Amino acid sequence: MSKWQTIRPALYAAVLLAFNLAAAAAAQTATVELDAREAPRHVLHAHLVVPARPGPLTLVYPKWIPGEHGPTGPLNGVVGLHFKSQGQELEWRRDPLEMFAFHLDVPAGATAVEADLDFVPPVGEGGFSAGPSVTQELAVISWNQVVLYPQGRPSDQLTYQASLRLPAGWSYATALPVTEGSGDGVRFGPVSLTTLVDSPILAGSHLAKVALPTGEGPAHEIDIAADSAAALELPAGFAEAYARLPEEAGALFGARHYRHYQWLLSLSDHVEHFGLEHHESSDDRTWEKTLGGEGRRRGLASLLSHEYVHSWNGKYRRPAGLATPDYQPPMVGELLWVYEGLTQHLGLLLAARSGLWTPEYYRERVALIAARLDNTPGRAWRPLGDTAVAAQILYPSPTEWRAWRRGTDFYDESVLVWLEADATIRRQTQGSRSLDDFCRRFHGGQSGPPAVHPYTLDEVVNTLNEVAPFDWRGFFRDRIDKVEPRAPLGGIEADGWRLVYNDTPNQGVKDQEEQNDRHDWTFSLGLTTDKDGKIVDVIPGLPAAQAGLSPGMKLMAVNGRNWTPEAVQAALRASKTAPEPIEIAAQDGESVRTYRLDYHGGERYPHLERDPGRPDVLTEVLKPLAVGR
Numbered sequence: 001m002s003k004w005q006t007i008r009p010a011l012y013a014a015v016l017l018a019f020n021l022a023a024a025a026a027a028q029t030a031t032v033e034l035d036a037r038e039a040p041r042h043v044l045h046a047h048l049v050v051p052a053r054p055g056p057l058t059l060v061y062p063k064w065i066p067g068e069h070g071p072t073g074p075l076n077g078v079v080g081l082h083f084k085s086q087g088q089e090l091e092w093r094r095d096p097l098e099m100f101a102f103h104l105d106v107p108a109g110a111t112a113v114e115a116d117l118d119f120v121p122p123v124g125e126g127g128f129s130a131g132p133s134v135t136q137e138l139a140v141i142s143w144n145q146v147v148l149y150p151q152g153r154p155s156d157q158l159t160y161q162a163s164l165r166l167p168a169g170w171s172y173a174t175a176l177p178v179t180e181g182s183g184d185g186v187r188f189g190p191v192s193l194t195t196l197v198d199s200p201i202l203a204g205s206h207l208a209k210v211a212l213p214t215g216e217g218p219a220h221e222i223d224i225a226a227d228s229a230a231a232l233e234l235p236a237g238f239a240e241a242y243a244r245l246p247e248e249a250g251a252l253f254g255a256r257h258y259r260h261y262q263w264l265l266s267l268s269d270h271v272e273h274f275g276l277e278h279h280e281s282s283d284d285r286t287w288e289k290t291l292g293g294e295g296r297r298r299g300l301a302s303l304l305s306h307e308y309v310h311s312w313n314g315k316y317r318r319p320a321g322l323a324t325p326d327y328q329p330p331m332v333g334e335l336l337w338v339y340e341g342l343t344q345h346l347g348l349l350l351a352a353r354s355g356l357w358t359p360e361y362y363r364e365r366v367a368l369i370a371a372r373l374d375n376t377p378g379r380a381w382r383p384l385g386d387t388a389v390a391a392q393i394l395y396p397s398p399t400e401w402r403a404w405r406r407g408t409d410f411y412d413e414s415v416l417v418w419l420e421a422d423a424t425i426r427r428q429t430q431g432s433r434s435l436d437d438f439c440r441r442f443h444g445g446q447s448g449p450p451a452v453h454p455y456t457l458d459e460v461v462n463t464l465n466e467v468a469p470f471d472w473r474g475f476f477r478d479r480i481d482k483v484e485p486r487a488p489l490g491g492i493e494a495d496g497w498r499l500v501y502n503d504t505p506n507q508g509v510k511d512q513e514e515q516n517d518r519h520d521w522t523f524s525l526g527l528t529t530d531k532d533g534k535i536v537d538v539i540p541g542l543p544a545a546q547a548g549l550s551p552g553m554k555l556m557a558v559n560g561r562n563w564t565p566e567a568v569q570a571a572l573r574a575s576k577t578a579p580e581p582i583e584i585a586a587q588d589g590e591s592v593r594t595y596r597l598d599y600h601g602g603e604r605y606p607h608l609e610r611d612p613g614r615p616d617v618l619t620e621v622l623k624p625l626a627v628g629r
């Protein structure tokens with residue numbers, strides 16, 4: 001027997017084993033064929049094959065979507081649901097208590113269940129992935145919209161192979177690995193259900209892939225789909241400017257937990273506007289004409305920066321209560337002031353450090369955040385921590401009476417809290433350490449593919465203590481858990497600045513007015529209206545609310561003149577010297593009444609002003625970290 005001959009049986013056995021393992025793996029792999037050729041008609045068709053054994057089976061539709069922090073799976077968009085096995089239609093029954101669960105009986109001899117479903121994205125209102133997501137020219141497809149999976153199975157342990165067909169002439173971008181693509185069809189590599197749901201598709205007839213010149217290391221790309229070719233016109237130096245964002249993030253965290261990173265940016269006035277984070281990509285949606293407008297570009301910088309920071313803070317490091325094994329168990333939002341709040345802080349910080357925002361603009365935005373929160377009477381009853389716990393009901397809460405109800409304040413208020421944490425570390429260590437050191441310890445580690453490391457408040461406190469020993473538990477208890485009528489301004493003040501008001505317009509207010517089609521007189525009259533003069537909100541305790549105006553009323557006249565934003569501005573300017581109150585006629589239903597606003601402060605906007613008695617630490621905080629900058 002030759003040496004070769006002795007090896008042969010072993011080799012044969014190995015080949016056989018490999019074949020059996022591959023066959024077993026294939027048998028365990030679910031497939032989802034997504035036909036998006038009718039996306040412009042607002043219909044997606046999905047065909048799934050899910051491995052199954054004979055007997056009772058419950059398939060579930062993803063309910064709690066990572067990053068959305070609520071039971072927001074767009075269940076109402078699922079129509080035309082049919083199940084089959086061995087060519088026979090199966091009866092299904094929705095669970096009477098859990099609307100997202102479908103009960104089936106799998107017949108003897110079957111190894112799989114087939115499901116056909118259509119997904120009809122809404123055309124009107126809706127939050128996150130339950131919002132409008134397709135137009136004639138583009139589609140953002142979140143796989144959670146079109147998948148079912150066996151109840152109780154961890155999403156890491158389920159393998160899905162997806163394929164996609166698009167309208168003729170459309171192209172696509174995604175972080176999913178591609179196995180093969182031809183014509184209008186593409187097949188993606190088998191991945192865990194976790195990775196599939198984490199990897200949305202951006203597709204459209206006008207799609208540009210902008211590679212960022214970041215040099216060595218993982219590739220970074222901004223993929224942009226728009227409702228028009230004109231909207232894709234990039235401002236000069238766009239790629240070079242955005243390349244500084246990954247450079248600054250790398251310098252801050254010291255490691256990257258992705259193999260490549262893609263911003264999937266959709267520019268349309270007809271999709272829901274938000275950002276949703278993923279490990280290796282983000283779903284970023286904003287107005288069609290964003291790239292052409294300076295204010296909207298500043299908004300874009302903070303959106304892309306925020307969602308990108310989530311790759312570290314939110315995806316790689318995640319509060320244990322938000323790191324659920326699959327999409328059915330409820331998530332616990334109590335640490336969202338870290339998950340979203342620290343991300344909000346670092347997102348603004350990196351926008352400034354990478355030069356996408358000027359330091360002046362950063363200060364305008366922080367002044368606006370501080371002033372808004374300092375004029376939020378809801379703080380008198382609701383601690384910040386409760387806005388995190390109640391996130392799932394606050395995201396979809398109405399805009400009216402927001403200042404009294406409070407909204408998802410764990411984003412913006414945490415900017416102030418983390419600025420103060422940074423100032424505290426710098427003070428405790430005589431300037432030798434900062435929050436950057438916390439980020440390197442907490443979010444850094446070894447670079448590599450996506451992974452999730454859950455944490456608790458204890459680990460946040462312990463890591464801060466390693467950086468700078470301090471009563472961090474007490475620090476957060478005072479700022480997160482306690483009712484506190486005034487906003488936490490200690491960080492701004494320790495950094496050598498203070499919140500002031502004057503009649504110079506705040507650039508952040510102007511940008512937000514433009515973006516949201518609103519008129520904002522929050523800091524003078526305590527009043528915000530839409531572009532037609534309908535009151536969006538009033539601030540309890542400030543002149544508009546004190547005079548009896550309330551959300552939903554429509555302004556008709558100001559000081560005897562027809563309502564226009566200019567008439568309000570004129571009345572504000574005159575208020576400084578006029579002894580009489582400002583008279584506003586407003587319509588509420590069928591009634592029109594006149595309201596007298598006893599206000600004499602003129603135009604009033606927040607800003608940060610240097611405190612000459614303290615060193616300017618904030619300017620240091622905003623300086624670029626990346627080598628060579």
Ligand SMILES: [Zn+2]
Nearest residue numbers: 306310340343
């Ligand atoms: Zn976020």
